Amino acid sequence: xxxxxxxxxxxxxxxxPLTGLSSYIMHILVLVIMWSVIGMGWxxxxxxxxxxxxxxxxxxxxxxxxxxxxxxxLGISAWWGLLVSxxxxxxxxxxxxFICLRLRGAYFAxxxxxxxxxxxxxxxxxxxxTQGDLGIMIKQRTWVEKTWYFYIILLIAAGSFILIKKVxxxxxxxxxxxxxxxxxxxxxxxxxxTLYKTIALCVSGVLTGVAGAFYMNYMGYIDPxxxxxxxxxxxxxxxxxxxxxxxxxxxxxxxALIMVFLAEVIRSMPNIGxxxxxxxxxxxxxIIIFLPNGIVGDFRKIINLFKPRGALK
Amino acid sequence: MASQIELFLQTLISGFLLGGLYALIGLxxxxxxxxxRIINLAHGDLMMVAMYVAYWLFTLFHIDPYLSVFxxxxxxxxxGVGLQKFLINPVMKVESILPHNQVILTVGIGMVLxxxxxxxxxxxxxxxxxxxxxxxxxxxxxxxxxxxELSLSAPWSLSxxxxxxxxxxxxxxxxxxxxxxxxxxxxxDSDAALLMGVNVGVMRVVTFGIGAALVGGAGCLFIPIYYLxxxxxxxxTNVGFVITVLGGMGSTEGAIIxxxxxxIFESMTATYLGMGWAPVGRFMIFVAALIFLPGGVASLLRSxxxxx
Numbered sequence: 001x002x003x004x005x006x007x008x009x010x011x012x013x014x015x016x017p018l019t020g021l022s023s024y025i026m027h028i029l030v031l032v033i034m035w036s037v038i039g040m041g042w043x044x045x046x047x048x049x050x051x052x053x054x055x056x057x058x059x060x061x062x063x064x065x066x067x068x069x070x071x072x073x074l075g076i077s078a079w080w081g082l083l084v085s086x087x088x089x090x091x092x093x094x095x096x097x098f099i100c101l102r103l104r105g106a107y108f109a110x111x112x113x114x115x116x117x118x119x120x121x122x123x124x125x126x127x128x129x130t131q132g133d134l135g136i137m138i139k140q141r142t143w144v145e146k147t148w149y150f151y152i153i154l155l156i157a158a159g160s161f162i163l164i165k166k167v168x169x170x171x172x173x174x175x176x177x178x179x180x181x182x183x184x185x186x187x188x189x190x191x192x193x194t195l196y197k198t199i200a201l202c203v204s205g206v207l208t209g210v211a212g213a214f215y216m217n218y219m220g221y222i223d224p225x226x227x228x229x230x231x232x233x234x235x236x237x238x239x240x241x242x243x244x245x246x247x248x249x250x251x252x253x254x255x256a257l258i259m260v261f262l263a264e265v266i267r268s269m270p271n272i273g274x275x276x277x278x279x280x281x282x283x284x285x286x287i288i289i290f291l292p293n294g295i296v297g298d299f300r301k302i303i304n305l306f307k308p309r310g311a312l313k
Numbered sequence: 314m315a316s317q318i319e320l321f322l323q324t325l326i327s328g329f330l331l332g333g334l335y336a337l338i339g340l341x342x343x344x345x346x347x348x349x350r351i352i353n354l355a356h357g358d359l360m361m362v363a364m365y366v367a368y369w370l371f372t373l374f375h376i377d378p379y380l381s382v383f384x385x386x387x388x389x390x391x392x393g394v395g396l397q398k399f400l401i402n403p404v405m406k407v408e409s410i411l412p413h414n415q416v417i418l419t420v421g422i423g424m425v426l427x428x429x430x431x432x433x434x435x436x437x438x439x440x441x442x443x444x445x446x447x448x449x450x451x452x453x454x455x456x457x458x459x460x461x462e463l464s465l466s467a468p469w470s471l472s473x474x475x476x477x478x479x480x481x482x483x484x485x486x487x488x489x490x491x492x493x494x495x496x497x498x499x500x501x502d503s504d505a506a507l508l509m510g511v512n513v514g515v516m517r518v519v520t521f522g523i524g525a526a527l528v529g530g531a532g533c534l535f536i537p538i539y540y541l542x543x544x545x546x547x548x549x550t551n552v553g554f555v556i557t558v559l560g561g562m563g564s565t566e567g568a569i570i571x572x573x574x575x576x577i578f579e580s581m582t583a584t585y586l587g588m589g590w591a592p593v594g595r596f597m598i599f600v601a602a603l604i605f606l607p608g609g610v611a612s613l614l615r616s617x618x619x620x621x
Contacts, residue, residue, distance in 0.1 A: 052413045054420070099600050102607065106352040106416045107562070110554045111603070113354075117551060118596040125589045230547060235420060246411055277428035284421035285400060288414050292407050 010158055017147045026146035030218060032253075032260045033153045034211050039240040039252025040160045041207030046238070047247035048168060049200040050180025051101070055112030057233035058119045059205045062092050063212025064227040065123065068136035071216075078138055081213035082156075089209030090202050097198040104183065113230065120228030135223025142217065149218050156214060157253075160207050165249060167203065176200055177247075208237075231277060236263075239280065242287055245296030254295055319461040324584040325577060326463065332576020333473040334534055337480065338549055339556030339568040339575075341527035347500035347563030348520040351415045355396075355423035356553045357546030359525045362426060363389050363532030364541045365434060371441040371536075378441050379475060382533040386526040393525025396422060397518045423546060430543035440540040443468065472534035479530050480569065483523075487565070496520055500563060528553070551592070555599045561611025570610045574598070 013033075017026065038060060046052045066088040067081020100111040123130045130136070143149065167173055175196045178186040187193050216222050227233065236259060244255025262283075266276040291298045338360065345353045366388060367381040376384075404418050411417075448467035452459045487493040498506040499516045507513050528549075556575055560567025575598060582594030602609065 046411070050411070052411060052417070099603060102603055106350075106413055107558065109413060109416055110352055110354070110558075111599070114551055114554065114596050114599060117547075118593055121589065121592045125587075125593075231424060235424065238417060238420075242417065275428060275432050278425050278432065281421040281423075281425035281428065284424070285418060288404055288418050288421070289400075289407065292404075292411075292414055 006161060010154075013154055014151070017150055023146055026150060028260060028264060030146060030150050030153055032256045033150075033157045034214060034218075035236075035240055035256035035260055036253040037153070037157050037160050037211040037214075038208050038237050039244065039256050040157075040164050041204040041211070042237045043241045043247065043252050044164055044167065044176075044207075045200045045204035047241060047251070048173065048180065049176040049197060050183075051197055051200065052105075052109045052238070053112040053204075054109045054230070054234050054238065055096075055114075055116035056204075056208050056237040057228050057230065058096070058112070058116040059089060059092065059208040060212040060215070060233050060237075061116075061119055061123070061222075061224070061227035063089060063209030064216040064222045065130065065136075065212075066209070067213035067216040068138075068222050069130065071138060072131070072136050077142075078213075078217050079142070081216060082210055085209040085213040086206050089205045092209070093202040093205030094198065096205070097201045101194060101197050101201065113234065116228060116230060116234055120224045123224040123228060130224070133223055133225070135221055135226075136216075138217070138220040141220040149214075153214055153218075156210060161249070163203070163207075168249075172196065172199065180247075236280075239284055239287075242284065242294055245294030245298070248294065248296040251294050251296040258295075315461055319463065320584065322461065323463055324580050326465065327469070328577035328580035329573060330466075330469045330473045330576070331580055332573035333476045334531055334572075335552055335556060335576045336569045336572025337476045337531040337534070338528055338553045339560060339572045340480065340483065340565060341524035341531075342553035343557050343560060343563055343565055343568040344496075344500075344520055344527070345524040346557055347565075348496060348503075349401075349415075349517055351401075351419070352554060352557070353521075353524065354416060354419040354550055355426060355546075356524070356528055357549035357551070358423040358426040359389060359392065359546075360528045360532040360535070360549050361430060361541070361543065361546040362392065363529035364536045364545070365430060366529075367533045367536045368439055368441055368541055371443075378443065378533055378537045379471065382475065382479075382530050385529045385533050389529030389532075390522040390526040394518050394522040396525075397521035401521070402514070402517070423550070427543050427546055434543065436543055438540050438542050441536050443537050446537065466538075468537045472538060475534055476531070479527070483527065484565075492516075492519065496523075548592070551595065555595055555602075558599060559602045559606075559609055561609025564609065564611035564614075566614060567609050567611035574610075 016029065021029075038056065041059075042053065042056055063081070063085040066085045067078045070076055070081055070084055071078040096112070096115060100108055100115065103111050124132055126132070168176070175186070175191050178189070178191060179193050179196060183193055212227065215227070240255040240259050241252055242255070243258055244253065245251030263276065266272060266279055272279075287294070291301065295302065338356070342353060342356050345351070345356075363385040366385045367378045370376040370381045370384060371378055400422065401415055401418060404415050407414065445467050449464045450467070452461070452463040487497055495506065495511045496516050496519065498509065498511055499513050499520070503513050506516075552575065556568055556571040557563070559574060560569070560571030575595065578598050579591050579594055583591045586594070606612065
């Protein structure tokens with residue numbers, strides 16, 4: 001049962017569009033799955049390898065812009081961006097890794113944060129190349145219906161899930177966890193920490209970049225402030241994983257589900273809409289203090305809360 | 314040619330003045346970093362809060378922003394103490410997979426502060442139109458035949474001087490008082506400090522309060538020469554962070570020199586490349602520091618001392 005659970009969930013998800021859901025629900029589902037992919041990418045680097053990044057917007061934006069610029073400059077379909085973003089993001093991750101992976105812990109986090117900001121400013125200022133604040137718009141989106149977008153992102157998500165599972169269950173995964181637990185100890189045991197951290201960053205970057213390229217195709221419009229923002233992408237990515245469960249397979253998916261629905265609900269409420277970051281911030285503080293390993297990671301803790309007191313003994 | 318030199322010197326002067334203010338932001342962050350080993354990502358947002366305090370004091374009671382330093386710094390001290398005591402300290406005890414929960418927590422705090430400011434004060438740009446805003450001293454007024462013309466803006470110089478005074482006061486506090494010495498001991502080795510009878514828990518709370526107060530002071534000095542909007546914090550958090558890396562993690566002397574370097578470099582990029590590129594320049598110097606000077610300015614100072 002446990003082995004076939006991912007397959008059952010995949011089949012159930014694949015059957016969802018057949019039930020004739022409204023286009024709004026489909027839109028939310030597509031966003032949830034897209035955020036799960038980004039979350040899975042972040043989780044590999046942050047959750048398993050212990051390198052907390054505050055700059056996943058940089059990777060997401062690079063993916064989105066590599067799709068958008070292909071369309072804008074070469075006139076070919078932005079779907080090629082899904083493929084092109086893989087080498088682009090590998091190179092970007094290598095460069096980011098070269099600069100930022102010299103740093104540890106909070107410094108790495110901040111270096112990535114600064115990087116996200118720099119890419120945003122660069123995209124805003126290179127007006128000739130990126131259209132600056134005008135953004136890039138695809139004149140005609142491939143489909144009006146959401147169904148195909150849903151299947152494509154579902155395929156990407158399934159692929160990412162398998163990739164992450166394979167990586168974590170292999171030798172690499174143990175190296176990552178060793179680095180997270182104690183970098184110096186890992187180093188002294190002969191693990192080339194810089195190499196493995198760079199691998200984690202590259203895989204993480206490619207997954208996030210592919211999600212970004214998908215976003216370009218799906219939304220049909222990007223500009224520097226929608227794909228490179230600190231709070232709306234980088235921090236939300238961290239939150240998706242923190243809420244769902246750090247270093248768990250299903251954490252990013254659960255977190256994405258909660259965060260996207262929460263964002264939609266809060267935004268639709270009159271008056272409270274502008275305060276959505278406050279509520280997110282309070283949720284983040286709450287999660288860190290009470291459920292530091294997320295909903296999946298601290299699942300037993302939550303269950304124990306609802307059990308009658310006698311059951312604890 | 315003369316105009317080129319004039320432009321360069323003028324940029325240098327304004328960069329130096331800006332750097333003095335940056336140093337104040339960096340100092341608070343370096344202090345918190347040194348004692349608690351965490352980066353305070355809500356630093357810029359605390360500054361934004363102080364700027365709103367100064368702004369409302371000016372608008373409602375016509376209190377000069379420079380005088381509001383005396384109101385904003387104690388207020389920010391209390392805010393910092395509260396944040397440390399009720400939010401950050403409890404998290405230090407929580408067991409979790411990720412070791413950087415406190416840093417993520419400060420992001421959450423910053424997010425709430427910035428968003429609350431938007432909710433209460435709208436995202437409009439605000440400024441305090443002080444009477445001396447455009448007052449300046451010119452070189453030709455004092456030296457008739459000066460080959461080049463340079464000016465020194467009055468509010469900028471005043472802010473810079475106040476920043477210097479605050480920095481000297483901090484230095485006296487850290488080197489001459491018992492509490493200051495305990496803070497430095499905690500920063501050097503918290504276990505050893507604990508064994509020597511320093512109440513490390515209280516020192517953490519006090520340090521966060523002082524860090525917040527310093528950046529609060531910087532906010533009051535910035536408002537007469539800058540403008541204010543709720544999302545301004547994250548830009549100054551970046552500034553503070555670059556300074557801490559440039560200066561050497563947790564070093565206060567390094568933070569001052571780092572602040573001056575960053576200020577000068579930033580006004581150079583603004584003059585010669587354009588205002589929009591200043592954040593990129595900030596990052597370039599950050600990357601250069603990481604690659605060529607990983608220990609920051611502090612490591613240079615240390616090697617000089619050892620050389621003697």
